Amino acid sequence: MILSGITYTLYAAAAFASSALGHPSAHTKVTHERRDVVHGQWTKVGRAATDAPITLRIGLKQRNLERADEFMHAISDPRSETYGQHWSAQKVAQMFAPTDDAIAQTEAWLLNEGVPADRIVRTSGRNWIKITTTVGKAESLLDTAYSVYENDDGARIVACEAYSLPATIQGHIDLVAPTIQFDEREAVVTTRGLRKRAEALAPKFKKLPHGRPQADSLKNCSEVTTPACLRALYDIPKEVKPVKGNSFGIVEFAPQSYNQVDLDGFFTVYGGGKMANGTAPIFNGIDGGYLSTESGSGIRGESNLDLCYAMALTHPQNVTLYQVGDSVIWNPATNNNFLDAIDGSYCTTDGGDDPVWDAVYPHDDTYNPGAYTGGPMCGTYETTKVISVSYGSNEDARPAGYRARECAEYMKLGPMGVTVLFSSGDTGVAGLRSQCVNPGGSYTPVAADHGRFNPMFPGTCPWITSVGGTALPPSTPIGTREVATYNFGSGGGFSNLFALPSYQRAAMDHYFTHHAPAYNSSRFNDTRLVRGYPDVALAAQDYVTGLDGGFTAFSGTSASAPTFGAMLALVNAERMKKGKGSVGFVNPVLYAHPEVFEDVVEGKNPGCGTEGFRAVEGWDPVTGLGAPNWKRLKKVFLDLP
Known part of the structure; x- marks a missing residue:
């Protein structure tokens, strides 16, 4: 807008x-x-x-940010008389x-x-x-x-x-x-400026254990995940006819970018025979967004993974790629640069983006021929109805004021009917690089066996849906109850900044009444008054993905978020066929309808020298409400106005 x-x-x-x-x-x-x-x-x-x-x-x-819970309840709570009555972008801008x-x-x-x-x-x-x-x-x-x-x-x-x-x-x-x-972004100095590594959740990869699995085989879904496995696990339909206005957005940050040859190779095998070579996302370049010509998992892995599954699971729905940031690494693009591009009221057109945290344009192209030399892109693109992002950072890595402003912007998308999903993280209760927090506030050495738990943002923001990870137990068939990921610790825990939202209060009370963890405030915020995450969890291990002309297996909640996003995009299609609006901010509906989920009651998310939290009956800070079933999800949302 x-x-x-x-x-x-x-x-x-x-x-x-x-x-x-x-x-x-x-x-x-x-x-x-x-x-x-x-x-x-x-x-x-x-x-x-x-x-x-x-x-x-x-x-x-x-103005009116203190009324966020009230506004979101009115529009997104299934018991509200005004459920689904989304606001215009202009009303949102005027309200806040x-x-x-x-x-x-x-x-x-x-x-x-x-x-x-x-x-x-x-x-x-x-x-x-x-x-x-x-x-x-x-x-x-x-x-x-x-x-x-x-x-x-x-x-x-x-x-x-x-x-x-x-x-x-x-x-x-x-x-x-x-x-x-x-500035705590991962940046290193070179003789020609700064070079960065993307602030992604860095999905882990390995060779396929049994070679490339057949497209429709469900034989080894506990070892390798394919689109067919996901459809069987969560009752996702093979095809839903596209509806005008329905859309699913994937956000990537430079230097991560997909490769069309890799997508073609994946869709040839796993596209159900309906995805021709050249099937590509709608490309929305933001602030110099580009497709890199480099190869390897460090450049291709995240974006290839996200798009292989976002597109294969929703085809022929539209998938839009928001490719953010240019080749200048000293001031790389952030979530705020993406938010600028979809919301002109948030955008700081005169250079108001935080000059340390956000990329401020134009960039100098003296040492970077691909630099974006135009001004910031403000309100350039319409936002898709569902947005999935596989990037995150430690909640305390940036000032509380910065975090609050970004979280508030995600809140403003909800009243406009937009669903925002973020991966919960891949290091359990620890932060990026498995670092925890010392008593004085500094970070522990990498993978230290002590320290306070280090929650991940934006998962701790109450106005997004945080997606954790599950897996089938080893050597078990489809139909076996999933467990929390065991190849890595699915991100989860409790915020140190954001208050407990009303939609989560009953689930939180139940958790602490029946399954209160043994840790005290020296390990985590145990006040019971703060946001807990994740909200849901889906398969997150060994997704077969096209890479460098072949196939590789990737693990991480980076895979879970676009999978859940695909499910919601298909639900939106079904609602729109009946003349209804998009699902928008889904958390109040999800917490009000736990029957939508297969509860995950086994597993943990270790870190900081502990086993972390444990998956238990009901909501927990490892797998949230559990693994969603698409048919049940569709029924609940179709029954709503």
Whole structure:
């Protein structure tokens, strides 16, 4: 959707500056954000030069976010009289835009502090205010000290470890950047800039144990997963006729990109004889999104896996690929860059994306001939009805304010009838690279046998559907009850940031009443008042996938999310045939109808020197509600308005 921006002037703010900010109490500043521990290998190497230029981005607090649970209940709870009455993009933008007072008072503060009016810019979505200034002026505004930090690879950033805001306007502001946002993305320095590895959940791969399985064989589904195995496991139909307006989206981030030859090879064998060579997703390139010419699992694996199964399971429905990011690695694309492209009201068209965390365009192509030199793409594409993403990061790897803004954007997609799915992770209760959290907040060494559990985001966001992993027990046939993944630990646990949503309250009460884990608060947030994840779980082991002209078996919840997405896309098709809308945010319906699932009661998700949590009767932080059955899922959703 493309939303029009609104232009404002600074006159009201200037008037406010001469009155309210003249009162002595207006000058009182309070700490807004603080980072007690600098994660990673960052070392302070000196003070930042006070005359160095810096661009501050002030993220304004949006209205009505405290009513998110209320709004989502009204639209997505099956017991609500207004279930399925989705909002327009315009209504969403109007409902959550910052107040005029928030904008005016923030700008008044800046003017009162001597920032010239022509250095203050509002972004078109009204969510950010940008000012161009110097480090010295920024330090005065924020009552802080900026330093230069360097990591072991030689990368340098300018940041601070705490900052303050006037008490009179603090309530209007979520975050200011750059401040405490230390870059923990996987980046390494080269002589020609920075090179990164994608922040994917890195599906594990191995050679096929018995060679390439036959297309329709169910003989070895406990060892190798194929589309036929998934259809048999979850009652997924072989074909559902396409319906206008139905769509399924897969999101990939550079450098991950699919290879058409690999897709053709997979569809030739596993496409049911109906997918011709050249069958490809609709390509929506975002901010220089491109298809790499390189090979290997590190470039092809994730995208090939996602698209092989998203397309094979839903054909002939439309599948759209959102390919995000260019070849510049020093500032790689993030979920926010994707969200910008599908929501013009969120997009920070004047450069308001966080300059540390998000790719800010245009890019310099001096050392990167494939660099995207255009501006950020804002509201360029319509969003698909279902979106599946197989990428994630540690919840605490970025500031709480940043996480809250991103989570709120996923929430805003729900009222518009969009389902957002994320893989729950592949390292059990540990974080990326199997790292846990020391008492002081720093990360443990890789795969350390101690530490606090490290939840994964966006799985901890209450407004997405987190998808964990299951598997058939070894050497068992279809029809055997699945267990939690055993080739790896399916991601799951409890948030340290996000409150327990109403739709999950009964399931959480049941879990802690009957299956409370033995760990205390030294291991996880045991308040019983926070979001638990995942919500559901599906097969996640040994998916046969086209790769480099042959076939490889991939494991990871990266496979589970697009599989569940395919099931929901087919449910949408059935609803649309009857003149009904898309399923949208599905969690309230799923928790209200546990009969849709085959409960998974065996397995665990180890990490941090523990066995993690255990799969038990009912919802659990390993496999969620269990493994969904498509026919039951379809019936529940077809019975709803």
